[in-house]
Amino acid sequence: MTGADAMVKCLMAEGVDHVFGYPGVAICPFYNAILDSDIRTILIRTEQNAAHSASGMARLTGKPGVCAVTSGPGATNLITGIATAFADSIPLVCITGQVNSELIGSDVFQEADITGAVESFVKYSYLVKDANDIPRIFKEAFYIANSGRKAPVLIDVPIDVQQQKIKSFEYPEEIKLRTYKPTVKGNALQIKKIVKELEKAKRPLICAGGGVRLANAKDELRKLVEEYRIPVVSTMMGIGVMSTEHELYYGMVGNNGFPWANKAMKEADLIMMVGARVADRAVNQPERVMKDTVLIHIDVDPAEIGKNAGATIPIVGDAKHILSDLAEYEIDGDYSEWIESLNKYRNEMPVVRDAHPGYVDPAEFIRRMSLKMQDNAIYVADVGQNQIWSCKYHVVRNGRFLTTGGMGTMGYSIPAAVGAKLARPDRQVVAVCGDGSFQMSMMELATMRQYNVPVKIVVLKNNYLGMVRQYQHFTYDDKYSVVDLSGSPDLEHIAEAYGMKFMRITDMEGLDDKLDELLSKDEAYLCECIIDPMDLV
Amino acid sequence: MRRIFSVLVENRSGVLSKVAGLFARRSFNIDSLAVGETDDNAVSLMTILSSGTEQTLEQIEKQLNKKLDVIKVKTFDEDRAISRELMLIKVKYNKGNRREIMEICEVMKAEIVDMSQHLMIIQICDTPEKIKLMISMLQQISIVEVARTGTLALSKCIEE
Numbered sequence: 001m002t003g004a005d006a007m008v009k010c011l012m013a014e015g016v017d018h019v020f021g022y023p024g025v026a027i028c029p030f031y032n033a034i035l036d037s038d039i040r041t042i043l044i045r046t047e048q049n050a051a052h053s054a055s056g057m058a059r060l061t062g063k064p065g066v067c068a069v070t071s072g073p074g075a076t077n078l079i080t081g082i083a084t085a086f087a088d089s090i091p092l093v094c095i096t097g098q099v100n101s102e103l104i105g106s107d108v109f110q111e112a113d114i115t116g117a118v119e120s121f122v123k124y125s126y127l128v129k130d131a132n133d134i135p136r137i138f139k140e141a142f143y144i145a146n147s148g149r150k151a152p153v154l155i156d157v158p159i160d161v162q163q164q165k166i167k168s169f170e171y172p173e174e175i176k177l178r179t180y181k182p183t184v185k186g187n188a189l190q191i192k193k194i195v196k197e198l199e200k201a202k203r204p205l206i207c208a209g210g211g212v213r214l215a216n217a218k219d220e221l222r223k224l225v226e227e228y229r230i231p232v233v234s235t236m237m238g239i240g241v242m243s244t245e246h247e248l249y250y251g252m253v254g255n256n257g258f259p260w261a262n263k264a265m266k267e268a269d270l271i272m273m274v275g276a277r278v279a280d281r282a283v284n285q286p287e288r289v290m291k292d293t294v295l296i297h298i299d300v301d302p303a304e305i306g307k308n309a310g311a312t313i314p315i316v317g318d319a320k321h322i323l324s325d326l327a328e329y330e331i332d333g334d335y336s337e338w339i340e341s342l343n344k345y346r347n348e349m350p351v352v353r354d355a356h357p358g359y360v361d362p363a364e365f366i367r368r369m370s371l372k373m374q375d376n377a378i379y380v381a382d383v384g385q386n387q388i389w390s391c392k393y394h395v396v397r398n399g400r401f402l403t404t405g406g407m408g409t410m411g412y413s414i415p416a417a418v419g420a421k422l423a424r425p426d427r428q429v430v431a432v433c434g435d436g437s438f439q440m441s442m443m444e445l446a447t448m449r450q451y452n453v454p455v456k457i458v459v460l461k462n463n464y465l466g467m468v469r470q471y472q473h474f475t476y477d478d479k480y481s482v483v484d485l486s487g488s489p490d491l492e493h494i495a496e497a498y499g500m501k502f503m504r505i506t507d508m509e510g511l512d513d514k515l516d517e518l519l520s521k522d523e524a525y526l527c528e529c530i531i532d533p534m535d536l537v
Numbered sequence: 538m539r540r541i542f543s544v545l546v547e548n549r550s551g552v553l554s555k556v557a558g559l560f561a562r563r564s565f566n567i568d569s570l571a572v573g574e575t576d577d578n579a580v581s582l583m584t585i586l587s588s589g590t591e592q593t594l595e596q597i598e599k600q601l602n603k604k605l606d607v608i609k610v611k612t613f614d615e616d617r618a619i620s621r622e623l624m625l626i627k628v629k630y631n632k633g634n635r636r637e638i639m640e641i642c643e644v645m646k647a648e649i650v651d652m653s654q655h656l657m658i659i660q661i662c663d664t665p666e667k668i669k670l671m672i673s674m675l676q677q678i679s680i681v682e683v684a685r686t687g688t689l690a691l692s693k694c695i696e697e
Binding site: 115116119120123124127144177178179180301302303306307310 | 547551554555558559562592595596599600602603604605606607608
C-alpha cells in the first residue's frame with residue numbers, strides 16, 4: 001500500500017463521497033488511487049471553484065467538503081476558495097500535491113509554499129513528511145475542520161510521500177490533541193444570568209448569525225423564539241435559520257438590511273447575538289449601539305466575543321446546546337408590546353423601490369420566483385447587487401439560503417450550487433448572480449454538463465458591475481471607472497454552446513408563466529433577466 | 538499598556554512563523570520575542586512582550602489560544618514578573634576611555650568577556666531597563682555591535 005492509497009482509505013473512512021479537484025503531476029498518485037474507490041471525482045474547471053463546490057456540499061451535508069488539487073499554481077489558485085470558506089466558517093479538507101520532499105525549498109517547477117501561504121486562512125495545516133502519519137493527520141484534519149468554529153484545514157502531501165510504501169493501514173478511532181478542546185456546553189451560571197436578564201428586559205431581540213446553522217440549532221432557536229415570543233433578526237449568513245415568513249422574524253440587519261430590523265437593533269434593551277460576529281456589515285458602530293444595551297453574545301469561538309463589542313454576558317459554546325439549555329427554563333417575560341411596535345415599524349416603513357418600466361424588477365422577480373420554488377429549495381446568491389436583492393426579497397421556508405456573507409467572493413454561486421446539488425440531488429437548486437459574477441464562474445457550465453448537475457442559473461444582467469457602479473454613483477457623482485461590462489457574451493449562445501436550456505426575460509409581463517417553465521423540470525437552465533442598469537439596491 | 542505573554546508551544550517546525558504571523562496579520566505589536574526549549578524538549582516557551590489597549594491585549598491572548606500549536610498561554614504584567622535579558626555589546630576603546638568603561642561595567646554588574654587591542658565584548662544580564670541604561674551609557678563611547686536575546690520572564694513566586 002502507498003501513501004496515496006492510505007489517503008483514499010482515510011476519505012472513505014470519513015464517509016466522503018465526492019472530491020472536487022483538478023489534477024497535476026504532483027497529485028497524480030492520489031488521483032490514481034482514488035480510481036479503486038467509490039468516491040466520485042468532479043473535475044472542476046478552475047481550482048478556486050473546487051473549494052467553492054466543496055463549500056456548497058459541506059453546507060448541505062454538515063460534513064467537511066473535500067477538494068484535491070496539484071502543487072504550485074493549483075494550490076495557489078485554491079487560496080481564494082479557502083479564504084472564502086474561512087471567512088464564512090465552512091468546514092473543508094483541502095488536499096494539495098507537493099513537489100518531491102527533497103526538492104522543497106529549491107523553487108523547482110510548480111513548487112509553492114502553500115502551507116505558508118494559507119496560514120491566515122486555515123484553522124490548521126499539515127505538510128506530510130512520512131506516509132505513516134497519513135491516517136492520524138487525516139483523522140485530525142476532519143475533526144479540526146468540523147468541530148469548534150468550523151473552518152478549512154489543508155493537507156500538503158509531497159509526491160514521494162504519496163508514493164511511499166507503507167506496511168499497514170489503521171484509521172485511528174481517537175484523536176489525541178492536547179492543544180485543542182473546543183467548548184461545547186455553555187456555562188450554566190451564564191445561562192442563568194441570561195434568563196435573569198431576559199426577565200428584566202422589556203425589548204429583547206435575538207440576532208441570529210450563520211453560527212446557528214453551523215451548529216444545526218435551527219429547531220432549538222425556533223423553539224426558544226416561539227415559547228417566549230422573542231423577536232428575531234438575522235445577519236446575512238443567518239438568513240434562512242428562521243423562515244422569512246415567520247411572524248417573529250423581522251429580516252436582515254445591517255447597512256443593506258431592512259430599516260425596521262435596524263430600528264429594532266437600536267431600540268432593543270437586550271440583544272442576544274447567536275453565532276454572529278458583530279462585524280461592521282451587520283452592526284453599524286457596534287460599540288455605540290451596545291452602550292445602553294444588555295449584550296448577550298453566544299459563540300463557539302471565544303475570540304469573537306468582545307472582539308467588536310464588549311458583551312455584558314459572554315457565553316462560549318455550541319449554539320445548539322446553549323439554546324436548548326435556555327429553553328429548559330421558565331422565562332417570565334412579556335414582550336407583546338415590543339412586538340406590537342416592531343410590527344408597526346414593519347408596516348409603517350415600507351421599502352419603496354423606484355419603478356423600472358421596460359425592465360425586470362429584480363426585487364419582485366426574486367420574490368415571485370422564490371414563492372414558486374419548492375418548499376425545501378436551495379437558493380445560492382452570488383455577490384454584488386444580486387446578493388443584496390436576494391437577501392432582502394428571497395422567501396425562505398424550509399429551504400436554504402447560501403451565500404458568502406463573510407468574504408464576499410464573486411463567482412461563488414455557480415460552483416457552490418453545483419456542490420449543493422450533488423449533495424442533495426433531490427432538491428431544487430437555483431443560483432442567482434449578476435453578469436459580472438456569472439462571468440467569473442461560467443466555465444463551470446462545463447462541469448454541470450459533464451456530470452449532469454441540473455442547477456438553474458439566473459443572471460441579472462445590467463451590463464455593469466452594479467454594486468461598484470452604485471458606489472461610484474453615490475461617492476463619485478456618477479464618474480464610472482472600470483465597471484462597464486459591455487463586452488459580455490450573448491448568453492443565449494453560451495447556453496447553446498453548453499447544451500443548456502435558455503430563457504431571456506426582458507420585462508415583468510407574463511412572468512408567472514416564464515417562472516413555471518424555468519422551475520417546472522429538474523433540468524439545467526440559464527435564465528437571463530434584463531434589469532435597469534441604473535437600478536439601485 | 539504592556540503585557541508579557543508566556544506561550545507554551547509544540548516544538549515543531551513552522552510554529553514560530555505561525556505565531557509571529559498572527560501578530561503581523563492582526564497588527565498586534567511585538568516589542569520583544571524570545572524562544573527556547575523547556576525542560577520537555579517537545580515543548581518550547583515563547584516569551585512575547587506586547588503593548589496595546591486592554592481590548593487588543595485580550596484579543597492577542599484569545600487569538601494565541603486559537604492556534605492549534607499553542608499549548609498554554611499565560612499573561613502577566615511586568616510588575617508581576619521577573620524579567621531578564623542578556624546582551625552582548627562590542628565597543629571600540631582606547632587608553633583614554635578604558636578605565637571609564639571598566640567602571641561602568643563594575644557599576645552595572647557587567648562583565649568583559651573578550652577583548653583585543655581596540656575592541657572588547659561586554660556581557661550583561663539584567664532587567665530590560667538596565668539593559669537600556671547600559672546601551673545609553675556606552676553610546677557615548679563607541680558601540681560597534683549589539684546582540685540581545687529579548688526579554689525572558691517568569692511570573693513571580695506568589696503561592697496561593
